[in-house]
Amino acid sequence: MRSHFSTLVLSFFFSSLLAAGCVVSAPDVPEGSDQSLIQGRKVWTTFCTSCHGPSGSGGRGPSLKEIENNYPSLSDISLIISEGRNGMPSFKEALDQEEINSVVRYIQEVL
Numbered sequence: 001m002r003s004h005f006s007t008l009v010l011s012f013f014f015s016s017l018l019a020a021g022c023v024v025s026a027p028d029v030p031e032g033s034d035q036s037l038i039q040g041r042k043v044w045t046t047f048c049t050s051c052h053g054p055s056g057s058g059g060r061g062p063s064l065k066e067i068e069n070n071y072p073s074l075s076d077i078s079l080i081i082s083e084g085r086n087g088m089p090s091f092k093e094a095l096d097q098e099e100i101n102s103v104v105r106y107i108q109e110v111l
């Protein structure tokens with residue numbers, strides 16, 4: 001009886017964690033978004049979330065939420081992604097320019 005009760009408590013605990021949004025995923029693109037923004041989210045979840053966090057709030061890499069304040073020019077951001085910098089790996093082998101542009105858009109417009 002007692003163990004049954006603790007299973008119940010535990011499952012309640014974990015489902016409330018889920019409900020509270022502790023298990024985050026990358027934010028969806030707005031409904032009706034074009035293909036490039038949809039692709040940008042795919043690139044983001046595949047290559048970037050492990051270091052920058054699903055919502056871009058940072059982790060091993062810095063937060064990218066206010067990225068446009070640091071780099072008013074989009075081409076500066078795409079240069080960092082393609083060439084890499086310090087702990088930030090270079091993505092020019094893994095991603096073509098179009099994919100890089102799409103993830104820059106996703107960071108800027110959605111995160």
Ligand code: HEC
Pocket residue numbers: 043044047048049050051052060061062063064067070077080081085086087088089091103104
């Ligand atoms: C292995 C971990 C790692 C991965 C994967 C990674 N980054 Fe980074 N990123 C970093 C680190 C660390 C820095 C800080 C670099 C520095 O200090 O110069 C950084 C910096 C950046 C910056 C500059 C931020 C600033 O404010 O100067 C951008 C933009 C960026 N990353 C975008 C991306 C994108 C887009 C991806 C996916 C294609 C990605 N990163 C994948 C670790 C990572």
